[in-house]
Amino acid sequence: MRTYLDCIPCLMNQALRAARLATDNEEIIKTIMDEVGLMIKDIPMENPPPKTALRVYRIVAELTGNPDPCRDLKNHHTRKVLELYPTLKEKVSRSTDRLLAGIRLAIAGNVIDFGINYSLNIEKDIDRILKQDLVVSDYDQFRECLTVADEILYIGDNAGESVLDRILIEELNKPVRYIVRSAPIINDVTHTDAVQAGLDKVATLMASGTDAPGTVMEICSPEFREMFYRSKLVISKGQGNFEALSETSAPVFFLLIAKCPIVARDIGVDVGDMILKAPSA
Amino acid sequence: MRTYLDCIPCLMNQALRAARLATDNEEIIKTIMDEVGLMIKDIPMENPPPKTALRVYRIVAELTGNPDPCRDLKNHHTRKVLELYPTLKEKVSRSTDRLLAGIRLAIAGNVIDFGINYSLNIEKDIDRILKQDLVVSDYDQFRECLTVADEILYIGDNAGESVLDRILIEELNKPVRYIVRSAPIINDVTHTDAVQAGLDKVATLMASGTDAPGTVMEICSPEFREMFYRSKLVISKGQGNFEALSETSAPVFFLLIAKCPIVARDIGVDVGDMILKAPSA
Numbered sequence: 001m002r003t004y005l006d007c008i009p010c011l012m013n014q015a016l017r018a019a020r021l022a023t024d025n026e027e028i029i030k031t032i033m034d035e036v037g038l039m040i041k042d043i044p045m046e047n048p049p050p051k052t053a054l055r056v057y058r059i060v061a062e063l064t065g066n067p068d069p070c071r072d073l074k075n076h077h078t079r080k081v082l083e084l085y086p087t088l089k090e091k092v093s094r095s096t097d098r099l100l101a102g103i104r105l106a107i108a109g110n111v112i113d114f115g116i117n118y119s120l121n122i123e124k125d126i127d128r129i130l131k132q133d134l135v136v137s138d139y140d141q142f143r144e145c146l147t148v149a150d151e152i153l154y155i156g157d158n159a160g161e162s163v164l165d166r167i168l169i170e171e172l173n174k175p176v177r178y179i180v181r182s183a184p185i186i187n188d189v190t191h192t193d194a195v196q197a198g199l200d201k202v203a204t205l206m207a208s209g210t211d212a213p214g215t216v217m218e219i220c221s222p223e224f225r226e227m228f229y230r231s232k233l234v235i236s237k238g239q240g241n242f243e244a245l246s247e248t249s250a251p252v253f254f255l256l257i258a259k260c261p262i263v264a265r266d267i268g269v270d271v272g273d274m275i276l277k278a279p280s281a
Numbered sequence: 282m283r284t285y286l287d288c289i290p291c292l293m294n295q296a297l298r299a300a301r302l303a304t305d306n307e308e309i310i311k312t313i314m315d316e317v318g319l320m321i322k323d324i325p326m327e328n329p330p331p332k333t334a335l336r337v338y339r340i341v342a343e344l345t346g347n348p349d350p351c352r353d354l355k356n357h358h359t360r361k362v363l364e365l366y367p368t369l370k371e372k373v374s375r376s377t378d379r380l381l382a383g384i385r386l387a388i389a390g391n392v393i394d395f396g397i398n399y400s401l402n403i404e405k406d407i408d409r410i411l412k413q414d415l416v417v418s419d420y421d422q423f424r425e426c427l428t429v430a431d432e433i434l435y436i437g438d439n440a441g442e443s444v445l446d447r448i449l450i451e452e453l454n455k456p457v458r459y460i461v462r463s464a465p466i467i468n469d470v471t472h473t474d475a476v477q478a479g480l481d482k483v484a485t486l487m488a489s490g491t492d493a494p495g496t497v498m499e500i501c502s503p504e505f506r507e508m509f510y511r512s513k514l515v516i517s518k519g520q521g522n523f524e525a526l527s528e529t530s531a532p533v534f535f536l537l538i539a540k541c542p543i544v545a546r547d548i549g550v551d552v553g554d555m556i557l558k559a560p561s562a
Contacts, residue, residue, distance in 0.1 A: 005297055005307065005310055005311065008293060008297070008314045008318075009290050009293035009297060010290075012289060012290035012293050013290040016286055016287065016289070016290060026286065029286055030286065030326065033289045033321055034321050036318075037317075037318035037319065037320070038318065038319060038322065039318070040318030045311065
């Protein structure tokens with residue numbers, strides 16, 4: 001997905017929220033806003049938004065000297081969802097269609113995002129989301145691809161949400177390579193977070209080679225790119241990965257909640273909708 | 282009121298909305314966003330936001346060559362509210378406290394703002410707002426000031442809303458000088474709009490000397506400033522004028538709906554609340 005004009009004020013908002021999480025110093029935050037402002041003229045509108053977002057979050061990290069402001073939040077989210085793990089696992093086990101239940105749960109987990117006070121409502125939010133139908137549901141196509149795939153590439157999104165990725169992975173009954181960000185960025189899942197969530201017990205962990213908040217192929221590692229392009233089935237979680245991969249020709253299924261009006265419009269749904277989307281090609 | 286960090290992404294959003302109203306050309310809009318981005322580093326945080334907003338809207342006007350993108354919208358709003366005038370005037374006339382009814386109506390009119398498709402709901406929105414109580418109500422103090430004032434300075438805000446200012450002015454029973462912006466800015470009331478609303482029949486019209494979307498004293502005309510500082514009662518409509526005048530020592534009563542979280546927090550109310558606020562001093 002390209003960058004839209006609406007993404008520009010949104011990037012400023014993201015900068016402000018991230019900066020506030022990293023520091024209380026108003027002057028430093030103003031300097032961050034100045035720097036992000038100066039950067040706007042250099043945003044190529046044909047780039048996917050996560051590529052620009054990476055620059056924004058690097059500015060925040062450099063100017064605050066805090067490369068991982070979401071560390072505590074991520075630990076907290078992972079711990080919280082691990083507490084829910086037995087109940088949710090049991091719920092999936094009792095389902096008539098366990099695979100679909102796992103998919104729905106993994107999408108619902110995408111509700112966990114970078115937000116102040118967000119952690120308070122994880123259980124309630126997951127419950128609420130699970131009451132919704134999938135607005136885009138390419139489940140039959142997904143099952144077909146799953147049958148022919150020897151191995152699945154599963155691109156994670158946020159820490160905490162990753163615990164629910166684990167539940168879905170346990171229902172796939174195929175070898176899975178779980179892809180994490182190479183370095184901390186917002187609350188995205190890194191190697192450390194994936195291990196905390198127990199994903200190393202059900203999948204091989206691998207870093208994408210980038211710390212952009214979305215899998216922007218041209219800045220991923222050659223190893224990851226090679227693996228990506230020979231995959232028969234890729235699962236892409238969340239909005240950042242959708243923005244980065246929506247135009248790929250690879251067999252990527254997108255599992256996400258549409259969180260902003262721009263992505264929602266791009267997919268043709270409403271904000272808040274649950275999506276299981278087949279590759280466009 | 283000073284500029285808060287949250288005002289920065291908001292200014293970017295305002296730039297985008299204004300630019301879209303002025304042109305369909307995406308490249309020109311991107312250039313506007315670039316220019317506003319470059320300007321962020323020069324925003325003095327001690328300035329009231331309307332002073333900065335003036336620069337944003339000037340960039341939009343210069344780069345689109347359209348100094349009055351809200352012209353049609355303003356005509357439409359004024360016409361719409363003029364249609365409601367007889368009914369609303371009658372409603373005030375039947376009230377047990379006509380002055381209070383006029384004040385409430387003038388505040389409710391502040392719901393009319395620069396927004397796409399907004400005009401469709403004016404009647405409904407005014408009705409909805411009029412069901413609310415005044416959350417801050419310094420009505421007794423207002424009545425006292427009204428008794429001693431020989432003449433009232435009434436600072437208008439938006440076109441359309443100004444028709445309801447006229448209804449309040451008709452209840453004040455004192456000479457009124459109605460202050461308009463000196464040149465078009467967003468949907469703020471100018472001399473042309475005030476005449477369309479019939480304000481010239483009930484008040485002396487006067488320009489503030491600035492086209493900032495708020496009465497920023499240091500860029501108003503000396504004539505206006507002199508008049509302002511010797512007034513016994515000033516009525517200030519809307520958020521932009523509040524932002525510009527909230528720290529003045531003059532006897533200014535603020536009639537507004539709190540429209541953004543920053544102004545709401547500054548006053549100590551919630552977004553959407555109706556305010557009749559006495560001078561702080």
